[in-house]
Amino acid sequence: MDPFLSLLHSFSSSLADKELSSMKFLCQEKIGKRKLESVQSGVELFTILLEQQDITRDNVAFLEEMLRDIKREDLLSKLKQFVGEGEVKASADQPDPHEKRLQRVAMEVICDNVSRNWRMLMRKLEFCDVKMDRIVDANPRDQREQLFQSLREWQRWRGREAKVADLIAALRGCSMNLVADIVEQELSLLDNGPR
Structure with a gap:
């Protein structure tokens, strides 16, 4: 199983309805209104953002920004830890x-x-x-x-x-x-x- 997708799934599970609404609001410039209205869970929101490549394994800046804006420092900390560990593991495969x-x-x-x-x-x-x-x-x-x-x-x-x-x-x-x-x-x- 993909560890990044598992992380996003765990984030989705811990989001309150109000937090999901706030995240949808923050995505207005990236996702069309009709698509946003149909989003009922964090998983659905993350799926759209992944498809549009607004968030990727290597670029979580927008996700960090959203978590910071909705005051979920706990999730932000998990994300930073994941990125930190990922960079250590991936560094052997990166160009100098x-x-x-x-x-x-x-x-x-x-x-x-x-x-x-x-x-x-x-x-x-x-x-x-x-x-x-x-x-x-x-x-x-x-x-x-x-x-x-x-x-x-x-x-x-x-x-x-x-x-x-x-x-x-x-x-x-x-x-x-x-x-x-x-x-x-x-x-x-x-x-x-x-x-």
Whole structure:
């Protein structure tokens, strides 16, 4: 069983009706009114937020904010403990900090310079269409965000195996040589600049 889902389920079980109402109120900008009206439990609310990727295993900032706003410090503390333990366990699978910095720069350049053909790039990186569709549904009018979230998901999926070299190779494989050149240029500036 997924420990993160178990944690959310336990949160849902401990929410009073008034707290659930407050959380629904805080979600108005993220979830449509009709969808929110049908939510009857924390599990239903968390399911929508997970589907829209407003909360993920790696990004619990919005959930933290909601728990803080409804004054549930006990749940906030459990969440922080979970994240802390998760980071310790996951650190072995994460790229080293220098590689992460390079990836962040590369991803920014790619998002600034790749638009219409971003799906072709993601397929070249062997990223799944179903995940891309889910990301598009969560960000229907923001192509840059669709690409950025897809790259972040690719990065999480690949873990330590995610390399900037793969991004550059995929760009070149899609005949996006100019973007690949810009990425390489930015990375060389980063490597030669102050640390």
